[in-house]
Amino acid sequence: MFFDTKESFKQAFVETLRSNYGKSIEQATDVEKFLTLASLVKAHANSNVYKTNTYLEKQAAKKMYYFSLEFLLGRLLTNNLMNLGLYKVVQEGLADFGIDLNTLEDIESDAGLGNGGLGRLAACFLDSLATLHLPGNGNTIRYQYGLFKQLITNNEQVEVPDQWLRYGNAWETRHPDEAVKVKFYGDVRITMNYETGRLNFEHVNAQEVLAVPYDMPVVGADTKCTNVLRMWSAEASDNFPADQDFIKYLNSINKICLNVYPDDSTVEGKYIRIKQEYFFIAAGLGSIVREHLKQNPNLDNFAEKVCIQLNDTHPAMSVAELMRIFLDEYNYEWDKAWSIVSKVFAYTNHTVMQEALEKWPVEYIRTLLPRVYTIIEEINRRFRETVYNQSHDRDLVERTAIIQDNQVKMAHLSIVGSFSVNGVAKLHSKILVEDLFRDFFNLMPEKFNNKTNGITQRRWLLYSNPELTNLLEKTIGPEFKHDFTQIEKLEQYIDDKKLQEAFLKVKYQRKLALCRFLKDNYQIEVDPNSIFDTQAKRLHAYKRQLLNILHVIYLYQRIKQYPTFTMPKTTFLFGAKAAPAYVLAKKIIKLINCVAEKVDNDPVASKFIKVVFIPNYRVTVAEYLMNASDVSEQISTAGKEASGTGNMKFMMNGAITLGTLDGANVEISERVGLENCEIFGLKANEIENMRSTYSSVDYYKQDARIKQAVDSLLDGTFSSVQDDFIDIYNDLIIRNDEYFVLADFAAYVKAHEHINALYSDRSAWARLCLLNIAKSAYFSSDRTILDYVRDVWHIKAIDNSKLK
Numbered sequence: 175m176f177f178d179t180k181e182s183f184k185q186a187f188v189e190t191l192r193s194n195y196g197k198s199i200e201q202a203t204d205v206e207k208f209l210t211l212a213s214l215v216k217a218h219a220n221s222n223v224y225k226t227n228t229y230l231e232k233q234a235a236k237k238m239y240y241f242s243l244e245f246l247l248g249r250l251l252t253n254n255l256m257n258l259g260l261y262k263v264v265q266e267g268l269a270d271f272g273i274d275l276n277t278l279e280d281i282e283s284d285a286g287l288g289n290g291g292l293g294r295l296a297a298c299f300l301d302s303l304a305t306l307h308l309p310g311n312g313n314t315i316r317y318q319y320g321l322f323k324q325l326i327t328n329n330e331q332v333e334v335p336d337q338w339l340r341y342g343n344a345w346e347t348r349h350p351d352e353a354v355k356v357k358f359y360g361d362v363r364i365t366m367n368y369e370t371g372r373l374n375f376e377h378v379n380a381q382e383v384l385a386v387p388y389d390m391p392v393v394g395a396d397t398k399c400t401n402v403l404r405m406w407s408a409e410a411s412d413n414f415p416a417d418q419d420f421i422k423y424l425n426s427i428n429k430i431c432l433n434v435y436p437d438d439s440t441v442e443g444k445y446i447r448i449k450q451e452y453f454f455i456a457a458g459l460g461s462i463v464r465e466h467l468k469q470n471p472n473l474d475n476f477a478e479k480v481c482i483q484l485n486d487t488h489p490a491m492s493v494a495e496l497m498r499i500f501l502d503e504y505n506y507e508w509d510k511a512w513s514i515v516s517k518v519f520a521y522t523n524h525t526v527m528q529e530a531l532e533k534w535p536v537e538y539i540r541t542l543l544p545r546v547y548t549i550i551e552e553i554n555r556r557f558r559e560t561v562y563n564q565s566h567d568r569d570l571v572e573r574t575a576i577i578q579d580n581q582v583k584m585a586h587l588s589i590v591g592s593f594s595v596n597g598v599a600k601l602h603s604k605i606l607v608e609d610l611f612r613d614f615f616n617l618m619p620e621k622f623n624n625k626t627n628g629i630t631q632r633r634w635l636l637y638s639n640p641e642l643t644n645l646l647e648k649t650i651g652p653e654f655k656h657d658f659t660q661i662e663k664l665e666q667y668i669d670d671k672k673l674q675e676a677f678l679k680v681k682y683q684r685k686l687a688l689c690r691f692l693k694d695n696y697q698i699e700v701d702p703n704s705i706f707d708t709q710a711k712r713l714h715a716y717k718r719q720l721l722n723i724l725h726v727i728y729l730y731q732r733i734k735q736y737p738t739f740t741m742p743k744t745t746f747l748f749g750a751k752a753a754p755a756y757v758l759a760k761k762i763i764k765l766i767n768c769v770a771e772k773v774d775n776d777p778v779a780s781k782f783i784k785v786v787f788i789p790n791y792r793v794t795v796a797e798y799l800m801n802a803s804d805v806s807e808q809i810s811t812a813g814k815e816a817s818g819t820g821n822m823k824f825m826m827n828g829a830i831t832l833g834t835l836d837g838a839n840v841e842i843s844e845r846v847g848l849e850n851c852e853i854f855g856l857k858a859n860e861i862e863n864m865r866s867t868y869s870s871v872d873y874y875k876q877d878a879r880i881k882q883a884v885d886s887l888l889d890g891t892f893s894s895v896q897d898d899f900i901d902i903y904n905d906l907i908i909r910n911d912e913y914f915v916l917a918d919f920a921a922y923v924k925a926h927e928h929i930n931a932l933y934s935d936r937s938a939w940a941r942l943c944l945l946n947i948a949k950s951a952y953f954s955s956d957r958t959i960l961d962y963v964r965d966v967w968h969i970k971a972i973d974n975s976k977l978k
């Protein structure tokens with residue numbers, strides 16, 4: 175039921191509650207009220223989907239599809255109400271019924287369909303695409319469970335299932351009539367077509383799975399343009415051989431969409447992962463091709479109407495699958511098919527970490543996807559030939575091959591099959607062309623480009639930090655809310671003492687909001703008058719949470735040893751999930767919690783420091799945490815963090831970056847100025863030059879502070895369990911500290927001391943924070959999206975006034 179005023183909302187709410195649940199407001203539960211409200215908002219959004227699609231059909235417009243195994247959406251109610259401009263109407267309407275909108279907002283669970291940065295980036299991109307009236311849809315898996323929920327028990331991470339669908343997903347619509355059949359296993363039957371003189375390839379004896387789409391509207395801000403996130407779910411197909419065990423069949427189908435990134439350390443896990451990857455791209459391509467053929471006589475103009483962004487290599491099999499569709503289903507010749515298919519895909523790389531670069535054993539892909547495998551083989555054969563003809567360099571042919579050593583290299587498949595390859599920050603893209611993909615860059619330099627990541631200022635500033643938004647609006651007017659480049663205007667006011675005071679007040683209010691959140695949800699008490707120094711991101715050795723906690727240990731030891739030691743009271747906040755099979759990362763989580771406990775129980779140390787590990791870090795936690803922080807810890811080993819996006823969220827909310835010259839920190843420091851953030855430590859080239867000669871033991875022996883902090887890992891200070899942290903010790907001392915933690919320790923201590931000095935001058939500090947906000951325009955995902963549109967996608971904005 176449509177509403178756009180308070181009165182029409184109230185009527186729709188009462189009637190829908192009655193027709194959906196047979197209840198009045200007094201009788202309904204909060205969950206029923208939430209679901210009713212969400213259903214009204216969804217209906218509103220879907221009517222805009224209709225308008226958008228009708229317009230796009232008429233225009234025969236080109237569309238972009240973002241293929242990603244992860245979309246870390248978080249909650250959607252606030253975001254959708256705000257973007258639709260209905261927040262106030264609903265808030266006031268509910269208040270008339272005595273219902274607090276915040277209570278309903280808190281019912282919604284996070285859609286945690288992703289691991290971290292890569293998935294959240296995809297969600298920010300969807301928000302910007304719709305807001306900029308651009309036709310860009312998402313394509314992914316409808317996971318039954320999101321990323322695990324993290325509990326901290328006895329200071330350790332424990333994983334439990336994230337039941338995000340417990341109350342159903344209020345935003346989705348199931349479209350069983352648009353299902354696509356996806357085939358696994360079986361054989362390839364090759365027959366001769368005597369009429370055409372060509373070979374026919376058929377995938378036979380396959381296990382067929384039905385991919386059923388669920389669509390969620392993606393609402394833009396102040397526009398009717400509404401895109402769709404299509405999530406695929408695996409179901410049983412009718413086409414099932416009667417002689418097989420159907421329980422086995424059902425079990426294997428259920429595993430495909432069971433959860434985000436199942437453990438792939440086992441053979442079975444790897445098969446499921448490959449199934450997931452093929453499942454969502456085959457379904458996605460199937461429906462895109464079907465859609466195209468409704469409006470076009472054939473696929474000849476496919477690349478003019480469709481562009482597909484591959485979010486990392488997880489959807490890389492798209493290249494081979496689209497070739498299969500062209501060759502086997504629409505009888506294209508290889509060369510013609512390739513000339514079209516290779517103009518459809520663009521690939522984004524998100525990591526240079528060797529362990530994270532996907533390679534699959536040939537045998538797995540051949541077993542699971544026999545026909546697709548033969549196509550990958552042919553792409554590989556032709557590419558090897560091209561490289562050889564171009565270079566006569568057999569080593570180069572081996573290095574760039576797609577199939578090599580009985581493995582399929584998904585990054586190579588992606589590069590060969592795409593017309594564009596990009597990194598996600600300036601430094602990262604430089605490392606791609608100079609190092610990781612150097613050979614490819616030399617062969618095809620025109621494909622490579624950079625697209626520095628961004629975040630949506632709507633979720634990360636306007637909606638989650640209303641106090642700062644109000645202050646900014648009072649200072650520079652409302653234009654920045656629609657055109658974030660206008661935030662630059664703030665720079666002219668940063669010396670205004672009144673504004674500085676007002677900013678510090680806002681920051682304090684946000685600290686109080688975080689304190690309340692921590693108290694209500696985790697019974698954690700934090701002093702809002704302390705410095706909030708935060709590191710929030712996945713736990714990984716290269717991100718160096720270990721450097722952070724070693725520094726806290728060092729402070730603890732100073733406090734205990736020197737009665738005259740003093741420092742501004744600081745709360746060190748951590749939020750981090752470790753992969754369930756990542757033993758070292760889990761130990762670091764335990765260390766952080768053990769240090770937290772030790773400090774809490776020490777009356778002297780807790781005067782100066784407090785350590786907080788926030789359990790179950792997720793989008794909703796980040797919405798409280800980022801804007802309450804004073805210091806943003808971005809301390810990865812230089813050259814390892816592709817971009818980082820948390821760094822941008824902190825900056826936009828007026829926190830000072832304490833970081834290495836890595837990922838987007840480089841561009842943050844360029845924009846705000848080196849003197850207005852705290853950059854420390856070895857640079858990427860210095861790390862590379864040091865790698866062969868580095869000896870962590872030397873640092874350990876020569877710096878008494880390091881020795882004392884590291885020794886405390888073994889002497890029982892932080893755990894009564896014998897050798898509890900010996901793995902961490904060994905990693906630093908015996909395995910020579912792969913991520914240069916000890917090499918950067920001294921510089922890190924100094925950087926903190928400098929930050930403390932800056933913080934003590936409240937007016938100067940506030941000025942710094944305001945300058946950071948003013949310089950954050952570049953890190954809006956609106957800017958990133960416009961860069962992709964200009965250089966890669968070439969899609970056109972919809973004329974909002976024509977959406978009726």
Ligand code: 26V
Nearest residue numbers: 291292524525527529530598815816817818819
């Ligand atoms: C995954 C893994 C998994 C296996 C163990 C090692 C390892 C190392 C890194 C990764 C990351 C995979 C891709 C990813 O999430 N990259 C992140 O993408 C963000 C958005 O572009 C970017 O801001 C982060 O810097 C980057 O780590």
